[in-house]
Amino acid sequence: MNIVVEQPAASWYKSEMGLSDGDHVRIFVRLGGCGSVHPGLSLGxxxxxxxxxxxxxxxxGVTFYMEEDNLWYLDNKELRISFNEKFEEIVMRVQ
Structure with missing residues (x-):
């Protein structure tokens, strides 16, 4: 199980969220959205x-993380967060 945040995605988050070196960004399971792993759930x-x-x-300089109690969502897979330049949006894939 692993989290990989690609450099362009990290830069996008820093810019959009006003993040600084040393900040933490929590990735959490939420109800609703278009999650590919568990129907009716997605990541926030x-x-x-x-x-x-x-x-x-x-x-x-930014730590992206998941709490212990949300790891079940990954089902022993990798979460990869990338930035799609064509559509200027974040892409989260569990693979």
Whole structure:
């Protein structure tokens, strides 16, 4: 199980969310949306300090993480977060 945040995605988040080096971005399971792993659920993002860090990846000075209690969503797979330049949007894939 792993989280990979590609550099262009990290840069986009830093710009859009006003993030600075040392900040933490929590990836959490939320009800609704278009999640590909579990119907009716998707992933959300918020700037928040970790409580019970499960997985993390630090890129461009920002730590992206999931709490222990949300790891079930990944089902022992990898979460890859990238930026689609053509559509100027974030893409989250569990593979």
């Amino acid at each position: 993002i918020t700037k928040e300090t970790p409580q019970k860090l499960g997985l993390s990846h630090t890129v461009d």
